[in-house]
Amino acid sequence: RGDDVGRDLNAQCDFCDTNVADLRLHALLADPAYGGSIPHGTLDQQNVLAGVKGTLEPKCKRMTLTDFHVRTGHMGYDPSCDVCRMLKKSGRKIISEIDPYHDTRVGHTWSGDIIYFDHESRHGNRYGAVFRDEGSDVIDGFKMAFRSDTTEEVRSMVRRLRSDPRFASVMKKYKLMTHLDIDLAGEWDNKCAPFQAMITGEGIDVSYCQPGYDGNHRSAGKQENTVKQIEMTMKGIMVETSLPTSWWEEAWDASVILMNSFPTSRWVKSRESDGDSPRPLELLSEGVISR
Numbered sequence: 001r002g003d004d005v006g007r008d009l010n011a012q013c014d015f016c017d018t019n020v021a022d023l024r025l026h027a028l029l030a031d032p033a034y035g036g037s038i039p040h041g042t043l044d045q046q047n048v049l050a051g052v053k054g055t056l057e058p059k060c061k062r063m064t065l066t067d068f069h070v071r072t073g074h075m076g077y078d079p080s081c082d083v084c085r086m087l088k089k090s091g092r093k094i095i096s097e098i099d100p101y102h103d104t105r106v107g108h109t110w111s112g113d114i115i116y117f118d119h120e121s122r123h124g125n126r127y128g129a130v131f132r133d134e135g136s137d138v139i140d141g142f143k144m145a146f147r148s149d150t151t152e153e154v155r156s157m158v159r160r161l162r163s164d165p166r167f168a169s170v171m172k173k174y175k176l177m178t179h180l181d182i183d184l185a186g187e188w189d190n191k192c193a194p195f196q197a198m199i200t201g202e203g204i205d206v207s208y209c210q211p212g213y214d215g216n217h218r219s220a221g222k223q224e225n226t227v228k229q230i231e232m233t234m235k236g237i238m239v240e241t242s243l244p245t246s247w248w249e250e251a252w253d254a255s256v257i258l259m260n261s262f263p264t265s266r267w268v269k270s271r272e273s274d275g276d277s278p279r280p281l282e283l284l285s286e287g288v289i290s291r
Helices: 023-027 045-055 065-071 082-087 147-163 165-171 195-204 219-240 245-261 264-270 282-283
Strands: 108-114 127-133 139-144 177-184 206-207
Touching: 045 108, 082 219, 108 219, 127 147, 127 219, 139 147, 139 219, 147 165, 147 177, 147 195, 219 245, 245 282
Parallel strands: 108 177, 177 206
Antiparallel strands: 108 127, 127 139
């Protein structure tokens, strides 16, 4: 309501039912469910996108918010953007959890899932595993050619993060990736002996869920949301740059960088929305990586 109203003070937002002066600018900060990490909300939160832009090099500062939105993988949702309208999801009902619990220890608990891609990448991979840290919202993961590579790839990812000097302050308190929330897929379920031996050796606790079964179908929500976020960001980048499908790994890497560099909705909502909200990598490194 009000897409063509311009700066009509009575324009009403479809998402949060507030009257705003500039509906188009307001909608740039859309709900993450529509493809961006930047939250949709009140007029005060419009400064978030501008705040990120203001910390970058001069050529980025000279961009309009619309241009910056396009150049950064369509972070947020712009109703006037053709790519955003094409990628906006609708379809199956998603049951959301009310006031979900988040582990506040950065780097401690991660939830993850594996994505299968219809097209083989130019590097020979068909699968991607994506993990999100509950405490900081940092995204990490890996790509692989076969599901049987999962055990060794998880081991490599855990060791890489734990040996990263940028996260040394967290490692002094506890080990990164101490707990994983994953589904009961065969490549890492409780009957997979190599995976069970690996997590025992690395000191990792695992909680399993079974999507689709009564009593457990909601417990995979965090993993599914992480998959949705990276898929939407990848698609935005690939559509905008006309990348062939075999280049999805490059879009994956760019998406991870972008999602780790923009503040997520819960951190903006819990602080003054002046564009100065902490970024995921800043939280995980406890300030070593500045915004």
